[in-house]
Amino acid sequence: MGRIEWAMWANEQALASGLILITGGIVAVAGQFKGWPFAAYAIGAGVLVCLLEYPRGKRKRGSTMERCGQKYMTAVVKVFGPLTRNYYVRAILHAVLAVPAGFLLSTILGTVCLGIASGIYLLAAIRGEEWSPIEQKPPERPQLGGGTIKQPPAMPPPRPPAEARKKPPLEEAGHTNPVAVTAEAE
């Protein structure tokens, strides 16, 4: 398991937890269960977690699949700099966010899942992982051949040395016509 980036899995787990918190919160608020203010809090916490976790971080090795439309949230998350880059901060944040939701049955599942995500983020942080944004690629130049040409030649073709390339003198270059040519007068 040497090269696993735990943060990638922690990210999926945290996103799922956010959704679970929101769902549990909505059920309790809609049903006006006892202690529903905790549920209202859970909805807010869930939304925050989802927004934070939606933009996937860049993998160290290989290419990363972006989530649909994540570039807008990436811009926002990037703004917070080290607060969002550092996974220790995320681990603590998730642990803290999870606790109040644990006081209500509807949201306790969200607490447990977010707690697990926090633990995985802690593991990722210990192993020195960091969140880095997936940058937008600059727009590609329009390609010849309908985009099917990859890696066209970068170097000119090999040529013979300069002397051999010089044209030979005119007299030697002439050729004998098989048929006599007479210049006709205009």
Add this chain to the structure above:
Amino acid sequence: MLPSFPPWLPWTHLRTCLHSQGLPIQKATRNGNSCSLAILHPPQHPAPRHFNWIVGALTTWLGLNVFLFVYYFLLFDKDKKFYYTRVVLGSALAWARASAKCLNFNSMLILLPVCRNLLSFLRGTCSCCRRTMRKQLDHNLTFHKLVAYSIALFTAVHIIAHLCNFEWYNDSQQAADGSLSSILSDLHQDEESNKWLNPIRSNNTTPAYVTFTTIPGLTGVIITVALILMVTSSMEFIRRSYFEVFWYMHHLFVIYFAGLVIHGIAGLVRGQTAESLKEHNPELCAQDPKQWDRKNKHSQCEEPEFGSIPAESWQWVLAPILLYVFERVLRFWRSQQRVVVVKAVMHPSKVLELQMHKKGFSMEVGQYIFINCPSVSCLEWHPFTLTSAPEEDFFSVHIRAAGDWTEKLNDTFQQQKPKTPRIEVDGPFGTASEDVFQYEAAMLVGAGIGVTPFASVLKSIWYKFQHADQRLKTKKAGHAAFNLDNDTDVVTGLRQKTSFGRPMWNSEFSAVATAHPRSVVGVFLCGPEALATSLQKCCHQYSSLDPRKVKFYFNKENF
């Protein structure tokens, strides 16, 4: 005399061999960018028609789900037995029970598609059956995922319904307003007999406390957490990048099934017993609960008495669990059989070729095996397509180093220890490549290491031709190149690849359509999703609406 293929690029040699046999090469386009394209032209062989059994199977599954849900919803929502339960819980009872039935049904189904030895057995015994039916067994992983998604959905419904149930039971127990609901909750609470309705006994507790101190509540939380962990670690991105996380986390299914079986034991879902219904008709007696009196012989309504629904999850999942246990035992037994590594070849681009021999092993073209290497990791099994032809006296795989396990395997073999590392093999299991010969014309597209299934096909054709096998319908074979990220071109040795670019699928498809205006063409792909989308588009675009004219059918391998 059987040729030995050179250490690298078996297909260049194959092409030369085909040339030397006088096989007219239809098309030889070389692409430096890791694609290979081969066109086989068997003469007039009636192609099987595709009948969409997949749609039939899916409709059946969906129909059964809908039927179970609606039937049990109506049962719990209308039956007199649960009249009083509904007084407290409303229709949340029916939502919880109906989703529970569907959960049982889907939990039964989910283990079956991953019993690959069982599926192979079915595929083998069904060789007399229509080929298209057998082909549906290839979609086992897709079905497994579909059932998993439905389990996740029904779990959500079930949990939401039970959240309401716990809350309303608790409210009902704490209420002292003399309503029907609070009267029902007080019934039989002090006695030792098991006749109560409301499972919440105390009136100063919380639903959360009740959840964690009752069997169904606690097992429910545990198996839901296990399910969530399984789902998040099986997301496509995680599976492709970090297979080990997926593989180990997925074994939480043991906890899921154990918890599921125990979940209903406590019998907290209560309905009126049959004897009680004889003496107490809820529809009549509910209007005046104060008249209920068990001591008063003149009263028409005795106090109602309640009993549990027995736990039934075990009835649904017992057989699949036993089948799966048998499957794992079988895999273990097969893996214990001795595999001899005849040859191990390190190719460029970090591809390891293993040629092996195992007693009693027999394969068909394009099948795959699972490999385990105890010195790399004792518990992990990884799938690889067989690149050898059935006619050869060994079987081989080409393994590209693309992750932790494959890299470690590469290193282990590169160290060239005196004793080759032990390899365990399970398989072979069949995939769509077996169907290549059934089409009048076939296009095989492999990208990168995805050329492996088709290597097997082409080699097999070569051998059949070599031995003048009368069953070989292929009269002509054309193929083209490949492959991979070398620094120098494999043919010229220059830094610039001979042909830089990807095939223009439009021109390829229109060329094939022109050459075979009345054929059924099978298009086989082993490669990335993006390629699948463009090929599928081309198949739709170039297939004629007229059933007598050319038709392209798309087949994709999925791992």
